[in-house]
Amino acid sequence: MKKINSIGYAHKIIAVISFFLLLLPFLLHLIWLITNFTLLRIIIKISFSIGTIISILFLLLLKIELHQDKVINTQYQKNKNSRILLPSGFYECQTCGNRSLQAINKYCTHCGVNFKDFNEVNKDE
Secondary structure, three states: OOOOOOOOOHHHHHHHHHHHHHHHHHHHHHHHHHHOOHHHHHHHHHHHHHHHHHHHHHHHHHHHHHHHHHHHHHHHHHHOOOEEEOOOOOEEEOOOOOOOEOOOOOEOOOOOOEOOOHHHHHHHO
8 A cells, every 4th residue: 555645735635624614614604694695504514514524534544644654663663773685785774774784784884773683694694
């Protein structure tokens, strides 16, 4: 599943929700108080319903995003303080992403973390 990230569009969704759920019903209600036009009451209810539906969908999207973040964080915590062998023969630090480590490095030369799997890697070589 593709990672959902609401950083780029969350403010737009909140603006649309605010418009349909708060601003438009409020303005239409003020107009209704002045004119007493019954069709405005129906439009207010429709606008409020649209805002509610968008809010529910946004909360669902946010719930999915938070679950994905939790899964990714769990994977990160499992691999923290370790390194993986790259096809180039170098190793990558899983804490900071440094890709220029060699098999003899007991710690990352970039972030300084000591590798918990140093002895396991060197047993195979």
